[in-house]
Amino acid sequence: MATLPRLKTKRVFDCGCGRSGITMNNNGHLNYNHTMPPISHLHLNLTALCTEGRLKESLQILLTTHNLPVDSNTYLQLLHTCIANNALSQGKKFHSLITHRRFEFATHTFFQNTLINLYVKCGSLVDARKVFDGMPERDGCSWNAMIAAYRRDGYPQNALILFHEMQRTGVQPDEFTFASILPACAKIGALDQGMDIHKSLIKNGLMLNVVVVSALVDMYAKCGSIRKARELFDKMSQRDAVSWNAMIGGYAQNGALDEALRLFKEMPRRNVVSWTTMIAGYAQNGVLDEALRLFKEMPQRNVVSWNAIIAGYAQNGVLDEALRLFEEMPQRNVASWNAMIAGYAQNGFVEKATETLKQMQVAGVMPNSTTFASILPACAKVRALQQGMDIHQSIMDSEFSSDVVVGSALVDMYAKCGSMQKAQEVFDKMSQRDEVSWNAMIAGYAQNGVLNEALRLFKEMPRRDVVSWNTMIAIYAQKGALNEALGFFKEMPQRNVVSWNAMLAGYAQNGILVKALRFFEEMPQRDVVSWNAMIAGYAQNGLGEKALETFKQMKLSGIKPNSTTFAGILPACAKMGALELGMDIHQSIIERGLISDVVVASALVDMYAKCGSIQKAHRVFDKISQRDAVSWNAMIAGYAMHGSRKDALRLFELMKDSGTNPDHVSFLCVLFACSHAGLVDEGCKYFNGMSGSYSIMPVMDHYACMVDLLSRAGYLLEALIFIIKMTIKPAVIVWMCLLGACRSHKNIEIGVFTTTLLFELDPKNVAPYVLLSNIYAEMGRWGDVQKVRRLMKDKGIKKIPGCSWIEVNKIVHVFCVGDRSHPQTQEVYAKLEELSEEMRAAGYSPDSKHVLNDVEEEEKELFLCHHSEKLAIAFGLLNTSPGTAIRVVKNLRVCVACHTATKLISKIVAREIVVRDANRFHHFEQGQCSCGDYW
DNA sequence: TTAGGGTTAG
Numbered sequence: 001m002a003t004l005p006r007l008k009t010k011r012v013f014d015c016g017c018g019r020s021g022i023t024m025n026n027n028g029h030l031n032y033n034h035t036m037p038p039i040s041h042l043h044l045n046l047t048a049l050c051t052e053g054r055l056k057e058s059l060q061i062l063l064t065t066h067n068l069p070v071d072s073n074t075y076l077q078l079l080h081t082c083i084a085n086n087a088l089s090q091g092k093k094f095h096s097l098i099t100h101r102r103f104e105f106a107t108h109t110f111f112q113n114t115l116i117n118l119y120v121k122c123g124s125l126v127d128a129r130k131v132f133d134g135m136p137e138r139d140g141c142s143w144n145a146m147i148a149a150y151r152r153d154g155y156p157q158n159a160l161i162l163f164h165e166m167q168r169t170g171v172q173p174d175e176f177t178f179a180s181i182l183p184a185c186a187k188i189g190a191l192d193q194g195m196d197i198h199k200s201l202i203k204n205g206l207m208l209n210v211v212v213v214s215a216l217v218d219m220y221a222k223c224g225s226i227r228k229a230r231e232l233f234d235k236m237s238q239r240d241a242v243s244w245n246a247m248i249g250g251y252a253q254n255g256a257l258d259e260a261l262r263l264f265k266e267m268p269r270r271n272v273v274s275w276t277t278m279i280a281g282y283a284q285n286g287v288l289d290e291a292l293r294l295f296k297e298m299p300q301r302n303v304v305s306w307n308a309i310i311a312g313y314a315q316n317g318v319l320d321e322a323l324r325l326f327e328e329m330p331q332r333n334v335a336s337w338n339a340m341i342a343g344y345a346q347n348g349f350v351e352k353a354t355e356t357l358k359q360m361q362v363a364g365v366m367p368n369s370t371t372f373a374s375i376l377p378a379c380a381k382v383r384a385l386q387q388g389m390d391i392h393q394s395i396m397d398s399e400f401s402s403d404v405v406v407g408s409a410l411v412d413m414y415a416k417c418g419s420m421q422k423a424q425e426v427f428d429k430m431s432q433r434d435e436v437s438w439n440a441m442i443a444g445y446a447q448n449g450v451l452n453e454a455l456r457l458f459k460e461m462p463r464r465d466v467v468s469w470n471t472m473i474a475i476y477a478q479k480g481a482l483n484e485a486l487g488f489f490k491e492m493p494q495r496n497v498v499s500w501n502a503m504l505a506g507y508a509q510n511g512i513l514v515k516a517l518r519f520f521e522e523m524p525q526r527d528v529v530s531w532n533a534m535i536a537g538y539a540q541n542g543l544g545e546k547a548l549e550t551f552k553q554m555k556l557s558g559i560k561p562n563s564t565t566f567a568g569i570l571p572a573c574a575k576m577g578a579l580e581l582g583m584d585i586h587q588s589i590i591e592r593g594l595i596s597d598v599v600v601a602s603a604l605v606d607m608y609a610k611c612g613s614i615q616k617a618h619r620v621f622d623k624i625s626q627r628d629a630v631s632w633n634a635m636i637a638g639y640a641m642h643g644s645r646k647d648a649l650r651l652f653e654l655m656k657d658s659g660t661n662p663d664h665v666s667f668l669c670v671l672f673a674c675s676h677a678g679l680v681d682e683g684c685k686y687f688n689g690m691s692g693s694y695s696i697m698p699v700m701d702h703y704a705c706m707v708d709l710l711s712r713a714g715y716l717l718e719a720l721i722f723i724i725k726m727t728i729k730p731a732v733i734v735w736m737c738l739l740g741a742c743r744s745h746k747n748i749e750i751g752v753f754t755t756t757l758l759f760e761l762d763p764k765n766v767a768p769y770v771l772l773s774n775i776y777a778e779m780g781r782w783g784d785v786q787k788v789r790r791l792m793k794d795k796g797i798k799k800i801p802g803c804s805w806i807e808v809n810k811i812v813h814v815f816c817v818g819d820r821s822h823p824q825t826q827e828v829y830a831k832l833e834e835l836s837e838e839m840r841a842a843g844y845s846p847d848s849k850h851v852l853n854d855v856e857e858e859e860k861e862l863f864l865c866h867h868s869e870k871l872a873i874a875f876g877l878l879n880t881s882p883g884t885a886i887r888v889v890k891n892l893r894v895c896v897a898c899h900t901a902t903k904l905i906s907k908i909v910a911r912e913i914v915v916r917d918a919n920r921f922h923h924f925e926q927g928q929c930s931c932g933d934y935w
Numbered sequence: 936t937t938a939g940g941g942t943t944a945g
Binding site for chain 2: 154178179180182183209210211212213214215216217218219240241242243244245246247248249271272273274275276277278279280281283302303304305306307308309310311312314333334335336337338339340341342368369370371372373374375376377404405406407408409410411412413434435436437438439440441442443465466467468469470471472473474475477496497498499500501502503504505506527529530532533
């Protein structure tokens with residue numbers, strides 16, 4: 001019997017499948033359970049070099065000596081040394097040498113399994129697969145090694161495919177196979193396959209195996225079947241730490257943190273995984289203080305514990321704290337860096353993300369597929385094509401150039417950056433494509449407006465998943481083609497919450513709120529996106545109260561609002577002037593840590609400005625660290641609405657100095673400010689500069705603003721000429737601006753001309769009728785007023801009723817013209833009566849011309865008009881304490897009579913009255929209005 | 936077999 005080489009470990013001859021091919025008895029003799037070539041005399045020199053890990057020299061000896069009596073055992077040991085040293089390239093050289101010398105043992109299953117093990121351990125799945133595919137015969141170990149490798153390296157799909165193939169070829173899976181395949185099912189949420197495996201386990205009598213059953217518990221928990229997991233867990237006759245941790249993790253990841261904590265406390269011997277599971281659970285659910293408390297409390301921490309807490313802060317956008325912990329941690333691995341990079345990337349800080357990637361490389365940590373796959377979407381999001389291309393280059397230089405996840409992320413990045421050509425190029429070159437790659441291409445073509453190509457790819461793709469179908473629904477729903485979207489929705493084999501949300505959002509965005517609500521009510525489960533879609537749908541379609549009501553219900557149902565919720569609800573507050581509610585929401589935003597979100601902060605600025613509190617708006621605006629054009633525009637528009645043209649224009653200059661380029665909205669705000677201040681020359685200057693210096697081509701709204709600017713200032717003829725000279729066909733809004741000014745400047749000729757034009761352009765539009773009627777009324781031409789009213793009646797055109805809102809104690813009260821539905825109606829009308837007496841006593845006699853005058857479209861009583869804002873003001877006077885300001889919002893413009901009356905009321909009751917009409921703010925104080933009677 | 940980091944759809 002030959003002497004054995006000194007074996008470092010007992011499992012030196014393990015072929016890597018979990019079952020050792022050779023075992024050693026107590027005398028150092030070998031027992032074989034695998035087909036093994038016989039062991040001959042070892043070459044001592046070679047062995048020594050090999051055990052010392054001196055692979056280069058070993059290889060040199062082998063290459064230069066052909067007749068060295070080296071047996072298969074030595075080669076095996078060489079390969080194992082490569083495995084231990086992670087020496088892929090040396091391993092490959094030995095492999096090729098063995099192949100070339102055509103050793104008989106090289107074709108043996110055991111030896112080939114070792115080769116698979118070599119490649120798997122050295123991270124080259126492609127080479128492992130090549131060996132696997134070339135094997136004349138495979139045993140359970142071969143399959144197990146390959147399956148385990150796929151699942152561990154993040155290819156659970158491939159593991160499952162191989163698992164089915166294994167069974168087809170008649171090889172029986174064993175406990176090792178199951179212990180690998182169950183986590184693969186868990187990873188991709190393959191509950192059905194997991195349940196099949198459960199059946200096989202029962203059949204194979206493996207239900208007492210604690211390892212396998214723990215994996216089964218984990219699978220059920222991860223696939224969302226938490227009850228099934230618990231049932232199994234409770235039935236286990238023996239549980240180890242893994243079983244407990246799997247169960248705890250199941251509850252934690254399903255958001256059932258209380259139950260997770262109960263089990264955690266009940267668990268006999270908690271280990272570092274148990275603690276880390278709880279920390280991760282709290283962190284992922286946004287309960288960062290609890291996560292940190294446990295992190296500080298835990299007896300021992302490892303790199304995973306640190307990573308969990310850091311990722312928690314990073315994912316929740318608390319990046320400074322994440323960075324502090326990252327810098328503090330004793331050692332970092334690739335996942336630590338990835339957590340930071342993903343945190344920056346997901347929160348929109350592309351520069352920070354790429355900077356961290358560079359630091360990581362400097363620190364000698366190689367990026368992996370996760371690094372690339374998390375940084376690319378950040379480039380995609382902000383359309384940073386150049387940075388995306390740089391990362392593409394790094395990927396090509398790395399070993400992840402053929403990783404399917406990285407490839408898909410690349411496709412998506414190019415598609416979102418608008419470069420479909422590059423996306424297609426990457427897609428074509430991919431050695432393996434999955435559903436994600438196809439879906440990214442489909443969405444890319446759709447987002448870039450090439451719908452037929454998207455549809456073609458959808459039809460062509462080999463396996464469509466729920467995302468593919470959802471993409472198609474979204475494409476058509478967003479375009480307003482809701483019947484087509486519904487077609488996909490009905491045809492798809494399985495729907496999830498996203499499918500329902502896509503339909504619901506489609507209806508909501510297109511103003512079909514009844515259908516949106518039906519989907520919302522019928523859907524099997526609702527998440528934060530469903531609620532957001534409903535809220536935004538209501539808010540965008542002028543149903544602010546419904547939006548607010550839905551927001552309340554959402555909170556009652558236990559769904560936590562996110563930044564999209566706030567960005568959706570704030571415009572509703574803004575529209576209704578619900579300042580107190582808006583302030584409550586501001587508080588919630590701070591509590592949820594979302595104040596640093598620039599979209600949310602800009603919506604807050606807008607809300608405060610539109611609710612009349614320009615100071616609060618400015619305070620929020622001042623604190624925005626990364627202002628974008630939207631934030632600046634909200635603030636500029638705020639000043640413009642409040643008639644502070646100086647501030648508006650000053651801010652516009654500041655914006656340019658700060659390096660934020662004005663966009664077309666910025667110019668609209670500036671033109672609006674000029675127009676409301678009668679600054680004709682300045683307005684013209686800005687209008688010309690916009691295309692000249694900023695290459696922003698005027699769109700219809702800009703033209704309308706210019707017509708407003710000119711005609712408001714009395715330059716009606718110039719405005720008309722301006723319209724005629726427009727390079728695009730003037731839309732209704734443009735003519736409406738001109739007509740509005742015809743009323744205030746009493747120009748009947750242009751007024752009639754414009755009205756006639758508008759009757760043809762937009763026969764259903766009520767506004768021109770009302771304006772024309774008002775022009776006649778101003779001039780005392782009552783016969784003509786009657787004619788217009790008759791014409792409206794004949795054509796069945798109805799006025800939009802004037803409505804005003806006032807918020808008292810966080811409740812918004814609505815008053816329509818002549819409204820008598822409010823519980824306090826009697827008091828309100830009595831108050832108005834009282835006020836009119838006081839006005840009379842103060843010498844105010846309403847001019848019959850003004851009483852009949854109707855800026856847009858309200859009915860009224862002859863002497864004292866009951867326009868909606870008057871009702872709201874009276875209500876405010878009754879229900880607020882003396883001295884406080886009264887804030888009212890109106891959907892139409894304030895009429896002359898009400899404007900005059902409100903000035904007087906403000907003096908009589910010594911109150912500040914703030915009225916926001918369809919156009920701007922009026923601050924009434926001591927008988928004066930901030931608009932200077934120019935509105 | 937359990938804990939941390941990733942790609943597509945709303």
